[in-house]
Amino acid sequence: MTEFVIAAPATPSVAIAGSQQRFPIRRVFCVGRNYSEHAREMGHDPDREPPFFFMKPADAVVPAQGTIAYPPLTQDLHHEVELVVAIGKGGVDIDPVTALDHVWGYGVGLDLTRRDLQAQAKKLGRPWSWAKGFDESAPCSPLIPASQLGHPQEGTVWLKVNGQERQRGDLADQIWPVQDVISYLSQSGALKAGDLIFTGTPAGVGALQPGDSVSAGIEGVAQLELTIGRR
Ligand code: MN
Numbered sequence: 496m497t498e499f500v501i502a503a504p505a506t507p508s509v510a511i512a513g514s515q516q517r518f519p520i521r522r523v524f525c526v527g528r529n530y531s532e533h534a535r536e537m538g539h540d541p542d543r544e545p546p547f548f549f550m551k552p553a554d555a556v557v558p559a560q561g562t563i564a565y566p567p568l569t570q571d572l573h574h575e576v577e578l579v580v581a582i583g584k585g586g587v588d589i590d591p592v593t594a595l596d597h598v599w600g601y602g603v604g605l606d607l608t609r610r611d612l613q614a615q616a617k618k619l620g621r622p623w624s625w626a627k628g629f630d631e632s633a634p635c636s637p638l639i640p641a642s643q644l645g646h647p648q649e650g651t652v653w654l655k656v657n658g659q660e661r662q663r664g665d666l667a668d669q670i671w672p673v674q675d676v677i678s679y680l681s682q683s684g685a686l687k688a689g690d691l692i693f694t695g696t697p698a699g700v701g702a703l704q705p706g707d708s709v710s711a712g713i714e715g716v717a718q719l720e721l722t723i724g725r726r
Pocket residue numbers: 525526527575577606693695696
């Protein structure tokens with residue numbers, strides 16, 4: 496057995512609905528602007544852009560329940576509800592036609608964003624990492640195996656804050672559906688088992704305040720409910 500000079504970090508993982516087993520997380524990819532209305536609300540023309548990606552640390556994924564910390568360095572923490580895809584079988588240059596065979600399961604997650612830091616990074620031409628990759632920035636529901644769920648291609652994507660609807664869209668409105676996202680990602684590098692993909696958010700993103708109660712879901716997939724902690 497390999498001897499490490501410090502204790503090896505635990506493998507980040509996400510729960511599986513109705514099971515004691517867990518899904519180990521290797522990397523977390525996120526798609527930027529995958530719904531036209533959201534691209535427009537962020538000031539971009541959705542028809543002119545190929546998909547693009549950013550990443551979060553694997554251990555930014557936490558259970559989407561209980562209290563999620565309000566992160567430091569921001570006055571503008573935004574919610575983004577997203578379909579999460581769990582990759583069970585890796586590959587390179589994956590054909591969109593067979594891409595869904597690589598999916599182990601699906602969940603619902605939040606791509607929490609320090610929007611003020613993101614705006615500053617955009618302005619200065621700097622990376623988004625500080626805006627996107629903080630602790631607890633990727634709450635995720637338990638995963639549902641594709642063997643049970645199939646591969647959802649449509650269904651309402653919604654998010655409420657303190658009972659008021661903020662976001663609403665439909666999986667059918669994704670500019671790049673899951674099979675295309677997988678194909679694109681695998682052209683840049685090897686996609687591997689354990690990778691998670693947050694597939695982008697519909698319109699209606701906005702600020703969360705400490706103490707807010709957030710509920711969100713995707714029709715036919717899963718729901719989540721959590722509270723935002725103190726600053
Ligand atoms: Mn997002």
